[in-house]
Amino acid sequence: MTEAKTPRIAPLARAEWTEAARDVFAFWEGDEAREKGSRSNTMMTLANHPPLALASLDLGKYFILNSTLSPRQQKLIVLRVAHRYNSTYQWGHNSLTARQAGLTEAEIAAVRTGGSSPIWNREDRMLLTAVDQTCDGGKIDDAAWAELTAVMSCQQIMDLIHAAGYFTMVAWGLVAIGVQLEDGLSLSGRASKPE
Template sequence: MTARLPALPPEDLDDAQSEVYRAITGGARAAGPQVFPLTDERGRLRGPFNAMLLSPPVGGALQALGAAVRYGSVLPDRARELAILVVAAHWGSDFERDAHEAVGRSCGLTEAELTAVREGRPPGLADPAERAAVLAARELTRTGTLAEEDYRAVTAALGERGLFELTTLVGYYATLALQLRVFAGELPPERRER
């Protein structure tokens, strides 16, 4: 399936759209190492960001939420990226997988760990926060909740704030996966040609 929403050139944006564009391209996402490009060669937003321009009030709030869960969270970088990759694997989101595998590599995730998450296998993590993030992200994507035992284990490793931020992260990346399917033409795994 091809993209349904044409990529919007920066010069064609109205004032409200331009504000969202600047928040995405000039914010925290752009400040760090660029392991995946936010724009194409003409400056048009890639992936889920282009659709955020359709509704500047909602798109602006959504991009701010994404920046908060990536750059303002207490979650360790590797734990955060592992959780994002669990969501990407669950939804079959190639864009998010490719982008966040690149970020994960820059955070020290190994190819074996990335492959295990991509294939839905336990990645054999030694760090309790990383194990907790993967456990919680898998359960949240699979069942939409945490059993009492898992809740205790995850809060022991991440704290209640960390779990709150992790549940928000899982919901945010699930939202992006849906928007990528609807607007960018990303097919779910069961509909891809084999």
């Protein structure tokens, strides 16, 4: 996965911090970030456009806190999207949190292969196939749809489709803008040792 070596839109400079920008910093990190800025390059970059940032973050918050999908299912979706769109930043951060959601190293690696990897159980394979088909134009074929409806509720299927779309939008933004991984975070999502 490759992205721009330098950001195309830089994190917001301190001299430009408005109250609206500080609302973006504080969205996930609270009052300390409001005063000192976010630790996240994504948040510091999104602060260049607070109304867009907050609208997008509200939808992302839904997926993280209120979705009918399990944390494991959410991580499978976002990692598959990150791989498909070569979003280094998205992959780095979400491979770390995927481990916290219970995915193994082998499963994280197999996300790159998609639903065809023999490592997956039926439900994981079905989910990854649905993500791929959604990303290939939004049409889930009849066979995949039948598998989804056999094991997922209407709400779960809607969350899956919308999560694939949301995380695709995020991937496009991260890649196009050139948001850089924070110092000390490697592509694998693990902290890298200083050289």
